[in-house]
Amino acid sequence: MMNSARRAGPGANAVPAAAPARISLSRVTKTYVTSRARLDALGPLSLEVAEGEFVVLAGPSGCGKTTLLNLIAGFEPPSEGEIRVDGRPVAGPGPDRVMIFQEPALFPWLNVLDNVIFGLRQHTHLSPAERRAIAEHYLELVHLEGFARAFVHELSGGMKQRVALARALAPEPRALLCDEPFGSLDALTRERLYAEFQELHARTRKTVLFVTHNTREAACLADRVLVLTARPARIKHVVEVGLPRPRDFYDARVSVLAGQILAELRSEIAEE
Amino acid sequence: MSETKQTLRSTAVLAAFLVAVLLLWQVVSSLALLPSYAFPSPAHVGSRLVELAADGSLWPSVKASLVRMALGFSISAALGLLVGLAMGTSGVVNTCLRSVFLGLQTLPSAAWVPISLLVFGLSDTAIYFVIVMSSTAAMAIATADGISHIPPVLLRAAQTLGATRRSMSTRVVLPAALPSIVTGIKLGWTLGWHGVVSAELIKSSVGLGFLLHAGRELNDAAQVIGVMLVTVFIGLILDRLLFAAVEKKVRSRWGFAPAAARA
Numbered sequence: 001m002m003n004s005a006r007r008a009g010p011g012a013n014a015v016p017a018a019a020p021a022r023i024s025l026s027r028v029t030k031t032y033v034t035s036r037a038r039l040d041a042l043g044p045l046s047l048e049v050a051e052g053e054f055v056v057l058a059g060p061s062g063c064g065k066t067t068l069l070n071l072i073a074g075f076e077p078p079s080e081g082e083i084r085v086d087g088r089p090v091a092g093p094g095p096d097r098v099m100i101f102q103e104p105a106l107f108p109w110l111n112v113l114d115n116v117i118f119g120l121r122q123h124t125h126l127s128p129a130e131r132r133a134i135a136e137h138y139l140e141l142v143h144l145e146g147f148a149r150a151f152v153h154e155l156s157g158g159m160k161q162r163v164a165l166a167r168a169l170a171p172e173p174r175a176l177l178c179d180e181p182f183g184s185l186d187a188l189t190r191e192r193l194y195a196e197f198q199e200l201h202a203r204t205r206k207t208v209l210f211v212t213h214n215t216r217e218a219a220c221l222a223d224r225v226l227v228l229t230a231r232p233a234r235i236k237h238v239v240e241v242g243l244p245r246p247r248d249f250y251d252a253r254v255s256v257l258a259g260q261i262l263a264e265l266r267s268e269i270a271e272e
Numbered sequence: 273m274s275e276t277k278q279t280l281r282s283t284a285v286l287a288a289f290l291v292a293v294l295l296l297w298q299v300v301s302s303l304a305l306l307p308s309y310a311f312p313s314p315a316h317v318g319s320r321l322v323e324l325a326a327d328g329s330l331w332p333s334v335k336a337s338l339v340r341m342a343l344g345f346s347i348s349a350a351l352g353l354l355v356g357l358a359m360g361t362s363g364v365v366n367t368c369l370r371s372v373f374l375g376l377q378t379l380p381s382a383a384w385v386p387i388s389l390l391v392f393g394l395s396d397t398a399i400y401f402v403i404v405m406s407s408t409a410a411m412a413i414a415t416a417d418g419i420s421h422i423p424p425v426l427l428r429a430a431q432t433l434g435a436t437r438r439s440m441s442t443r444v445v446l447p448a449a450l451p452s453i454v455t456g457i458k459l460g461w462t463l464g465w466h467g468v469v470s471a472e473l474i475k476s477s478v479g480l481g482f483l484l485h486a487g488r489e490l491n492d493a494a495q496v497i498g499v500m501l502v503t504v505f506i507g508l509i510l511d512r513l514l515f516a517a518v519e520k521k522v523r524s525r526w527g528f529a530p531a532a533a534r535a
Contacts, residue, residue, distance in 0.1 A: 075428055095432070098433060103425060108525065108526045109450060110447075118430070118433055121434070121435075151524070153526065154527070
C-alpha cells in the first residue's frame with residue numbers, strides 16, 4: 001500500500017507546486033487591550049524564514065507562540081511592525097499559508113475526501129474529477145486511502161490529524177503553519193507521524209513554521225529551533241540543527257540537542 | 273436485544289396504551305356523565321369522521337390546510353434562515369432582533385389572527401401572515417444560535433484554506449449550524465401548523481380550522497374532536513416524513529447518539 005502510494009508520486013495528480021514562501025517579520029508586537037487590562041503577548045520580534053526552511057518555535061506554554069502563528073496566518077493583525085510573505089504584507093488569511101491547528105478542525109458535515117477537497121476549490125481551473133484525484137492522492141500520502149468515504153467522527157484522533165495534514169497539503173500552500181498539531185496524540189501515533197511528516201517535507205519542500213513545547217520534537221523536525229522567552233514572546237536563543245535527515249525520534253544526537261533546548265527553556269522559566 | 277426487536281416492542285407497548293385510552297374513553301362516555309353532544313364516544317367520533325370523509329368535506333379541507341402550510345412555511349423557513357444568518361453573523365442585528373423575537377414568541381399563534389384580518393382582510397394572505405409570524409422567529413433564533421456555537425477553529429480552518437467571504441456562508445456557516453437549524457425548522461413547522469389552524473378557525477370556508485369552527489357552530493362535538501385528531505395525526509405524519517430522515521442523516525454524520533427511542 002505504501003509502495004503504490006509512493007509510485008503514484010506527486011506527478012500528474014497534483015496542483016503545480018508553488019515555490020516555498022519567504023516569511024519575514026520586522027519588529028512585530030501584539031498587545032491585547034481590554035477595558036481592565038493590557039496584555040503584551042508578543043514581541044518585539046524580528047524573524048527571517050528562508051524558502052523551504054523548517055523552523056520550530058519552542059517556548060514555555062502561554063508565551064505567545066500561537067499568537068505569533070495567528071498573526072502570520074493573518075487571523076489577527078499585529079499591533080506594531082510588519083509581516084511580509086515574499087515581500088508582500090500579510091493582509092488576512094490566505095491559502096498560500098495554511099495553518100494546521102492543535103485540534104484537527106475537520107468539517108463534520110463533509111466526509112474525509114470532501115474535507116481534503118475543500119481547500120482545492122480555490123483552484124478554479126481544476127475540474128471536480130481532478131480535485132477528487134488530487135485529494136485521493138494526498139489521502140494515500142497519509143495512508144488513509146481506505147477512509148475517503150468515512151465520516152469524521154468515525155476516525156481516531158491520529159487519523160483525524162492525518163486528514164488535517166492531507167487537507168492542508170493538497171492545495172500546495174507555499175507555507176505550513178503548524179500549531180502543536182501532534183500535541184494531543186498518544187506517543188506511538190505521534191512518533192509515526194514524525195516520520196511521515198519528515199518524509200512529506202522532504203518531498204514537498206515547503207516553508208514550515210512549527211510551534212511546540214516538546215523539545216525532542218523540535219530537535220527531530222527542525223532546521224532551526226527558536227527558543228522563545230516567556231510572555232511577551234521574543235527570540236531568546238537560536239539552535240541550528242545540522243543533523244542529517246530523516247532523523248529518528250530516539251537518535252542520540254536528537255536527544256543531545258533536545259537536552260540543550262530544554263536547558264534554554266528551563267532557564268527561561270526559572271528567570272520568570 | 274436487536275434494534276428491530278426493540279422497535280417492535282415499543283410499538284406494541286404504544287399500541288396497547290392507545291387502545292387502553294380508547295377503551296377508557298368509551299367506558300367513561302357510556303356512563304353518560306356529560307350529554308353526548310358535549311362528550312361523544314370514540315365510536316361516535318369515528319363514524320362522524322367517516323361521514324365527513326364520505327360526503328367530501330374532509331379531504332378538501334385537509335388539502336387546503338396543507339397547501340397553505342406548504343406556501344406559508346416555505347416563506348417562513350426562507351425568512352427565518354436569512355434573518356438567522358444575519359443575526360448569527362452580525363452582533364448588531366442579533367442585539368436588535370433577538371429580544372424582539374423572544375418577545376414575539378410569547379404570543380400564541382391565535383393572537384396574530386385579529387391583526388392579520390384587520391390588515392389583510394378576508395383573504396388567504398391573512399392566513400399566510402399568521403403562519404409566517406408564528407414560525408419565523410423560532411427558526412431565526414435557532415439558526416442564529418447554531419451559528420454562534422460554531423467552534424471558531426472551524427471558521428479559521430475554512431479561511432486558511434482559502435474560503436471566500438461568499439462561500440463561507442453557504443459552504444461553512446450554514447452547514448456547520450445545520451443540527452441547530454434542523455431543530456429550529458421542526459419547531460417552526462409545529463408552530464406554523466398551529467398558526468394555520470388558528471387562522472382558519474376565524475377566517476375561511478375550507479380547511480381543518482374551518483371544520484373545527486363549523487363543528488362548534490353545529491354543536492357537533494364528534495366533528496370537533498374528530499378534526500382535532502386528524503390535525504394531530506397529520507402534524508405527526510408530516511414531522512416524520514419531512515424531518516425524521518433529515519434529522520437522522522445529520523445526527524449520523526455529526527456522530528451524535530441516535531435520538532432516544534421515540535415510538
